[in-house]
Amino acid sequence: MTHRYERVIDVRALARVEGEGAMHVRVRDGAVEDVRLEIYEPPRFFEAFLRGRQHTEPPDITARICGICPVAYQMSACAAIEDACRVTVPASIAALRRLIYCGEWIESHTLHIYLLHAPDFLGYGSALALAKDRRDLVERGLALKQAGNDLIELVGGRAIHPINVRVGGFYRVPAPGDLAPLRERLRVALDQALDTVRWVAGFDFPDFHHDHEMLSLCTPGTYPIETGFVTTTGGLCFDVRQFEQHIVEEQVPHSTALHARLAGRGRYLTGPAARFTLNQHWLTPLAREAATAAGLGEDCRNPYRSIVVRAVETVYAVEEAIRLIDAYEPPPAPAAVVPARPGTGRGATEAPRGTLFHRYDLDPDGRITAARIVPPTSQNQAAIEDDLARFVAGRLDLDNERLTAQCEQAIRNYDPCISCATHFLDLHVERA
Amino acid sequence: MDTPTLAVWKFASCDGCQLSLLDCEDDLLAVAGRVRIAHFLEASSDVLPGPYDISLVEGSITTPGDAERIRQVRAESRLLITIGACATAGGIQALRNQADITEYARAVYARPEYLRTLATSTPIAAHVDVDYELHGCPIDRRQLVETISALLAGRRPALPAHSVCFECKRRNTVCVVVARGEPCLGPVTRAGCGALCPAFGRGCFGCFGPAETPNAPAEAALLRATGMSDDDIRRIHRTFTVAAFEEAAPS
Numbered sequence: 001m002t003h004r005y006e007r008v009i010d011v012r013a014l015a016r017v018e019g020e021g022a023m024h025v026r027v028r029d030g031a032v033e034d035v036r037l038e039i040y041e042p043p044r045f046f047e048a049f050l051r052g053r054q055h056t057e058p059p060d061i062t063a064r065i066c067g068i069c070p071v072a073y074q075m076s077a078c079a080a081i082e083d084a085c086r087v088t089v090p091a092s093i094a095a096l097r098r099l100i101y102c103g104e105w106i107e108s109h110t111l112h113i114y115l116l117h118a119p120d121f122l123g124y125g126s127a128l129a130l131a132k133d134r135r136d137l138v139e140r141g142l143a144l145k146q147a148g149n150d151l152i153e154l155v156g157g158r159a160i161h162p163i164n165v166r167v168g169g170f171y172r173v174p175a176p177g178d179l180a181p182l183r184e185r186l187r188v189a190l191d192q193a194l195d196t197v198r199w200v201a202g203f204d205f206p207d208f209h210h211d212h213e214m215l216s217l218c219t220p221g222t223y224p225i226e227t228g229f230v231t232t233t234g235g236l237c238f239d240v241r242q243f244e245q246h247i248v249e250e251q252v253p254h255s256t257a258l259h260a261r262l263a264g265r266g267r268y269l270t271g272p273a274a275r276f277t278l279n280q281h282w283l284t285p286l287a288r289e290a291a292t293a294a295g296l297g298e299d300c301r302n303p304y305r306s307i308v309v310r311a312v313e314t315v316y317a318v319e320e321a322i323r324l325i326d327a328y329e330p331p332p333a334p335a336a337v338v339p340a341r342p343g344t345g346r347g348a349t350e351a352p353r354g355t356l357f358h359r360y361d362l363d364p365d366g367r368i369t370a371a372r373i374v375p376p377t378s379q380n381q382a383a384i385e386d387d388l389a390r391f392v393a394g395r396l397d398l399d400n401e402r403l404t405a406q407c408e409q410a411i412r413n414y415d416p417c418i419s420c421a422t423h424f425l426d427l428h429v430e431r432a
Numbered sequence: 433m434d435t436p437t438l439a440v441w442k443f444a445s446c447d448g449c450q451l452s453l454l455d456c457e458d459d460l461l462a463v464a465g466r467v468r469i470a471h472f473l474e475a476s477s478d479v480l481p482g483p484y485d486i487s488l489v490e491g492s493i494t495t496p497g498d499a500e501r502i503r504q505v506r507a508e509s510r511l512l513i514t515i516g517a518c519a520t521a522g523g524i525q526a527l528r529n530q531a532d533i534t535e536y537a538r539a540v541y542a543r544p545e546y547l548r549t550l551a552t553s554t555p556i557a558a559h560v561d562v563d564y565e566l567h568g569c570p571i572d573r574r575q576l577v578e579t580i581s582a583l584l585a586g587r588r589p590a591l592p593a594h595s596v597c598f599e600c601k602r603r604n605t606v607c608v609v610v611a612r613g614e615p616c617l618g619p620v621t622r623a624g625c626g627a628l629c630p631a632f633g634r635g636c637f638g639c640f641g642p643a644e645t646p647n648a649p650a651e652a653a654l655l656r657a658t659g660m661s662d663d664d665i666r667r668i669h670r671t672f673t674v675a676a677f678e679e680a681a682p683s
Contacts, residue, residue: 048536049527067448126476146457160448160570171634
């Protein structure tokens with residue numbers, strides 16, 4: 001008689017992530033047979049209903065894909081449409097775009113560090129629970145996040161779904177004097193960001209490493225945010241216009257998010273760890289020093305340490321915002337003229353969670369005939385599943401409750417934005 | 433009285449409206465000190481069982497499972513408040529309501545048969561009784577704090593039903609239609625954002641949905657005068673609250 005041992009772990013929904021999903025793990029004869037990250041966020045069909053819209057509309061519309069990183073959607077949309085219309089914006093507008101994007105990095109990274117991820121390392125269920133014991137820490141996080149939001153509001157009009165971004169640039173640009181109070185605020189935020197790096201560097205990181213190829217934009221001379229070539233740790237380097245030749249998406253039955261793979265190479269990882277690994281020499285000296293002091297080496301292959309990379313990138317974004325404010329000269333016009341023309345345009349920028357690609361096909365009137373959006377979570381899904389399979393395999397001796405909690409933490413390492421990918425977690429561990 | 437419990441629920445949405453609660457940085461810990469956050473998955477793994485005194489509901493109903501889940505949320509909630517354009521009007525994803533959902537699915541997914549989705553995206557009030565509605569894409573966090581504070585004090589929240597034009601006047605923003613001929617939905621759009629877009633030199637694009645009793649014919653004439661085609665007008669009406677403008681005042 002065969003002795004069968006079956007156990008199912010069922011968590012209704014994964015908390016502290018942006019979206020809805022589930023995880024299914026099958027264990028047979030003591031070995032992990034299958035891991036599926038099931039994203040059951042209802043499909044919202046953005047790519048379908050963008051068709052028929054005017055080429056000026058995607059920044060406002062695609063912002064609605066995600067409440068946490070709307071600027072990323074707006075910036076990738078603008079880049080793709082301007083590519084289709086063969087318009088290059090003046091450097092002064094590009095600098096203002098980088099400035100508002102710094103605000104989103106500060107806001108999104110701080111949200112993830114303080115409100116979603118750090119409670120895992122400290123044994124709390126939420127930042128609100130943490131605040132009962134360490135109110136000073138949570139207040140620091142909220143103040144830093146607010147500095148990011150204030151920057152987005154100043155340039156973009158609103159922190160969630162900014163209203164001031166348009167194809168070609170902005171509706172209104174700030175006067176130099178408008179930015180001065182914010183600069184003072186960012187000086188305070190810089191100290192808070194440095195304290196954050198020191199704080200998270202002291203967390204206890206499980207000994208766990210991955211060997212995924214990592215992918216990020218690279219912009220020689222600067223840390224990539226709103227532009228760059230697509231580069232991987234495996235030696236690939238290509239123009240954003242070749243993105244679809246190198247990245248293939250496939251649909252799997254268990255998820256409303258598509259899985260992206262590198263053609264002929266397989267799974268890969270994008271996001272803060274990939275950006276840091278490929279671009280750390282372009283960080284500011286202060287951010288690089290903070291990274292070294294926090295124990296980050298030449299690359300970051302321990303997903304748990306992504307929280308440290310986010311903190312380092314927050315330092316960078318605050319410093320970069322201050323530099324951009326100091327160098328700010330109002331553009332001659334708030335926006336470049338982007339006349340409608342037929343063609344296909346592609347654009348990619350570095351959302352806080354990783355590379356975000358958009359493509360639009362335009363007809364002669366500038367109407368969109370096809371749209372394609374590849375968000376970071378789709379790209380990371382296969383790598384996350386692979387990590388989870390190895391992670392679970394090493395922890396089969398844990399009871400259901402602890403294994404569930406640890407899997408949730410492991411998934412949060414990636415800051416998966418499931419709303420973007422189509423949101424989070426029923427965990428089923430089936431042992432047979 | 434025991435500390436009231438607050439629950440936050442997500443349906444089809446971008447998370448932006450519940451993020452507005454976390455974006456109340458200065459007020460967040462103050463609010464959290466006056467309610468017991470019993471269910472808020474985006475922010476907390478600590479989940480308490482219902483019933484809940486106040487439920488904030490984000491997102492629209494787009495799957496058979498969610499149509500069932502919202503009934504459970506209603507049954508467990510003393511007050512149910514919908515937050516945002518998705519929950520109050522079906523959201524931008526209600527653009528599917530006038531399209532062929534099978535064709536939409538095929539346009540986005542290679543294997544549409546794997547999906548379980550409804551042909552429509554409908555507001556929460558189409559499924560269950562709703563006590564208050566906060567409009568906006570996203571909601572305005574000052575309105576959210578006002579609403580929670582009012583309910584804790586046992587009074588009705590002060591939520592505007594008038595148009596964005598009033599806010600423009602209060603803000604001393606020069607009218608973008610009169611001064612620059614920009615198309616603007618401000619005269620027919622519900623106030624609440626502080627007349628943000630005109631302050632940045634662009635016309636309102638209606639993300640708070642229609643104000644009460646909008647004068648649609650006058651608005652359409654105004655938009656045509658700024659050079660918008662009927663097609664442009666239809667498109668701008670059918671974006672963030674999709675059919676709400678046409679339903680509020682059929683032309």
